[in-house]
Amino acid sequence: MTRQDLSEQQKSERSSELRSYVIGYVLALILTLTPFAIVAWSDLTPVTQWSVIGACALIQVVVHFRFFLHVSLARQKREDLHLILFTTLILVIMVGGTLWIILNLYTRMMPSMLPW
Structure with a gap:
């Protein structure tokens, strides 16, 4: 099936899904690089660093469920x-x-x- 054979609804669904993956990728990248940056260049206490790392990990789990596994509250x-x-x-x-x-x-x- 080529791109010309797709209906308008299929094109819309495909672009919506691609947009979801790109948003998820960007969020996951930010949530991965943030703890690295905080540990490498920050003067925060170890407890604060661990807290930020844990919060980023939990948020990243939610991002993966929502944007990559398409699990929502629907x-x-x-x-x-x-x-x-x-x-x-x-x-x-x-x-x-x-x-x-x-x-x-x-x-x-x-x-x-x-x-x-």
């Missing part, structure tokens, strides 16, 4: 959002449980080496 897309939230919950439970077990074993086996 009615027909809610099932996708529920699937992603459930997957996130399972990952948080697995990672949190693993860290809990490892730190508990660490405190039981090597209490003299605890940093606190």
